[in-house]
Amino acid sequence: MNWNTVKSKQKNFTNIVDHSKRSSLRGSWQIAKDFPSSLRYAFQGIFYSLKTQRNFRIHFVVGFFTLLIGLWLKITFTQLAILVLTISGVIVLELINTAIEAVVDLTIGRRYHPLAGIAKDSSAGAVLIAALCSLFVACFILLPPFLLRIGF
Numbered sequence: 483m484n485w486n487t488v489k490s491k492q493k494n495f496t497n498i499v500d501h502s503k504r505s506s507l508r509g510s511w512q513i514a515k516d517f518p519s520s521l522r523y524a525f526q527g528i529f530y531s532l533k534t535q536r537n538f539r540i541h542f543v544v545g546f547f548t549l550l551i552g553l554w555l556k557i558t559f560t561q562l563a564i565l566v567l568t569i570s571g572v573i574v575l576e577l578i579n580t581a582i583e584a585v586v587d588l589t590i591g592r593r594y595h596p597l598a599g600i601a602k603d604s605s606a607g608a609v610l611i612a613a614l615c616s617l618f619v620a621c622f623i624l625l626p627p628f629l630l631r632i633g634f
Contacts, residue, residue: 531580538576541613545569548620557626565623568616575612579605 503633506553512521552565582605 527577527581531577535576535580537574540582541569541572541576541609545573548624551624551628555624555631557623557627561623564619568619572609572612572616575605575613577611579609 514523533544548569549562549565554560557565583602586601590598
């Protein structure tokens, strides 16, 4: 490899890295220029998942009602914090699962590839494990005060 080739590759790399001087049109490879833009893009991802992902909506609604039940049962602040962390863990994993599925679909298109199946199945499995664990946590925290409230 000669010196001109190296300089040419460095120039191309510099052009790719120095995207902050590009036009204000946001491509999928660009970074948000300010904090409000970052928040807007993050909320777009959340709303996309709410609109298109059935399991995300299920986890979101179940998590919301679980928190309402916890408030109704007047659980301690620590128990409520544990519920919030557990529920948010499931929600976050569901968002990551959606992102992984989108990237895999973008990469392979409509073709089948066994590694794509492994990636999608593994990310869905992570959500399943988190959801089951959050169910156990909710039962451990909410069941005793619920049984007391109903006089059992």
